[in-house]
Amino acid sequence: MGTFAMTGGASGIGAAIKQTLLDDGHQLIVVDITGADIDADLSGPEGRQSAITAVRAAAPEGLDGFIACAGVGSHVPNLPLIANVNYFGAVELVEGLRDLLALKNGAVVMISSNSAPMATSAEYVDALLANDEAALSTALESMEGQTVYSGSKQAVTRWMRRNTAAYAADGIRMNAVGPGYTETPMTAAVAEDPNYGDAIRQFVASIPMGRAGSPADMAKAVRFLLSDDANFICGAMLFVDGGHDAMLRPDQF
Numbered sequence: 147m148g149t150f151a152m153t154g155g156a157s158g159i160g161a162a163i164k165q166t167l168l169d170d171g172h173q174l175i176v177v178d179i180t181g182a183d184i185d186a187d188l189s190g191p192e193g194r195q196s197a198i199t200a201v202r203a204a205a206p207e208g209l210d211g212f213i214a215c216a217g218v219g220s221h222v223p224n225l226p227l228i229a230n231v232n233y234f235g236a237v238e239l240v241e242g243l244r245d246l247l248a249l250k251n252g253a254v255v256m257i258s259s260n261s262a263p264m265a266t267s268a269e270y271v272d273a274l275l276a277n278d279e280a281a282l283s284t285a286l287e288s289m290e291g292q293t294v295y296s297g298s299k300q301a302v303t304r305w306m307r308r309n310t311a312a313y314a315a316d317g318i319r320m321n322a323v324g325p326g327y328t329e330t331p332m333t334a335a336v337a338e339d340p341n342y343g344d345a346i347r348q349f350v351a352s353i354p355m356g357r358a359g360s361p362a363d364m365a366k367a368v369r370f371l372l373s374d375d376a377n378f379i380c381g382a383m384l385f386v387d388g389g390h391d392a393m394l395r396p397d398q399f
């Protein structure tokens with residue numbers, strides 16, 4: 147059995163991933179803002195560093211895998227928070243655990259989103275990828291929650307793909323899962339928002355497979371990508387969205 151670490155295991159998709167890995171008999175170290183093995187606020191550099199330090203102390207012999215799942219939704223009014231948790235809270239932890247993952251030829255799964263291809267601000271995504279704080283705050287001035295959210299997920303996915311070869315050279319497989327609309331506390335909050343509720347219901351009704359995703363749907367895909375059955379899958383973005391991305395963007399892949 148393996149030793150895995152993850153962020154965002156306290157709720158929703160992350161809680162399902164946590165349960166799946168524990169049911170499989172793995173040892174799991176969960177980072178979340180509260181109620182986890184390691185409580186840390188991933189929205190700032192100090193919380194991210196304390197999480198990295200604590201995971202390193204808990205798994206000195208290395209990690210078989212890491213799942214970056216913590217995130218906040220598009221309904222959050224604090225736009226920098228969306229960028230900080232969803233992008234920096236994912237990539238900085240992977241970078242900080244890279245040598246531990248290399249020790250065990252580990253696998254990384256970034257939880258992206260099927261909204262990632264819908265990002266509209268190249269300036270914002272480029273600022274994230276370049277870690278350019280000035281350009282980031284300028285870009286955020288003219289944005290709203292949905293584009294900040296989708297851009298954070300596009301940046302996570304592009305960061306994963308840009309770094310796939312270098313990590314593979316260390317024996318680490320990196321992939322992303324792009325969930326479609328999934329019923330969790332996050333989407334319940336967005337669906338209740340008077341500005342977004344109607345649009346969300348129409349969006350769910352248009353999913354080709356006729357239903358929203360469940361956290362368990364996502365956890366099964368993550369389990370597969372972490373497993374030896376996926377041992378030649380590297381740098382992939384796996385949409386787990388009931389056919390929504392294919393319906394919306396049939397000619398782009």
Ligand code: NAD
Nearest residue numbers: 154156157158159179187188189216217259327328330332
């Ligand atoms: P959720 O709100 O149920 O869970 C998010 C988790 O992230 C929570 O445990 C929360 O405490 C943690 N988190 C948030 N801010 C944090 C911070 N500052 N520091 C540490 N932890 C923090 O949401 P979910 O729907 O399960 O989302 C999980 C992931 O899946 C997110 O990255 C989300 O963007 C992504 N996603 C969700 C959907 C969906 O439809 N639910 C679709 C696509 C992608």
